[in-house]
């Protein structure tokens with residue numbers, strides 16, 4: 001028996017990294033999964049679908065820009081049309097913007113907030129519309145260790161991820177009596193295509209505060225996601241679970257390279 005036998009759900013940002021690993025993990029536990037990502041990431045999204053099919057699972061790709069209300073509404077409706085139900089969701093799509101606080105452009109700030117917090121809220125809004133009318137469900141939002149502590153050079157990202165933590169707490173309280181659990185995960189530095197494309201110094205800077213002194217793997221994050229989504233976590237709602245090799249449990253050391261010089 002799989003944890004998600006007979007159940008169905010969606011994962012945003014599932015064309016790669018944490019989203020892909022989580023989609024694969026839900027499907028390995030019997031869940032039918034909509035792999036949702038930008039139209040421009042369709043080829044990678046279809047790769048995730050093919051991985052799930054190759055392992056005997058059930059999945060389909062649906063394009064979405066999570067910052068667009070109509071597209072998110074259509075995603076939830078299409079998921080229900082495809083599988084007849086919506087039991088779980090991982091609202092995971094996200095982008096990064098690097099730079100010191102005073103140097104971020106207004107346009108970059110706005111786009112990051114549109115994707116990383118408005119996108120999570122829009123997903124919640126439409127998932128809740130279905131779940132509250134159909135007996136409940138379980139939702140996980142991808143925050144970050146940057147939703148719990150500050151991170152140099154990432155103020156819009158840190159601000160939006162802190163907002164994901166607050167949104168998760170508030171929505172969890174509002175819908176707990178409807179059989180809907182809403183939690184968040186706070187991954188530390190994880191080896192994803194995004195991380196692999198960063199300069200070596202940036203990789204070292206991001207890994208250094210992690211006492212385990214290694215990157216997490218997308219599969220380690222996915223293991224926590226599916227557990228938090230499952231009936232095994234039935235009395236847990238509103239939490240943000242760090243999965244970070246001990247990073248947020250330890251004071252981060254000061255690095256002069258992480259301050260502006262003038």
Ligand code: NAD
Nearest residue numbers: 013015016017018038065066092093094144187189190192
């Ligand atoms: P990734 O870049 O591999 O995955 C992000 C996915 O989101 C991509 O496939 C991208 O196409 C998609 N996406 C971006 N904008 C979108 C939009 N508007 N609509 C729909 N899809 C969109 O990165 P990842 O590392 O797997 O990150 C996944 C999530 O985990 C993000 O929310 C990220 O902030 C978070 N996170 C990552 C790390 C890490 O170290 N990699 C750490 C903490 C949190």
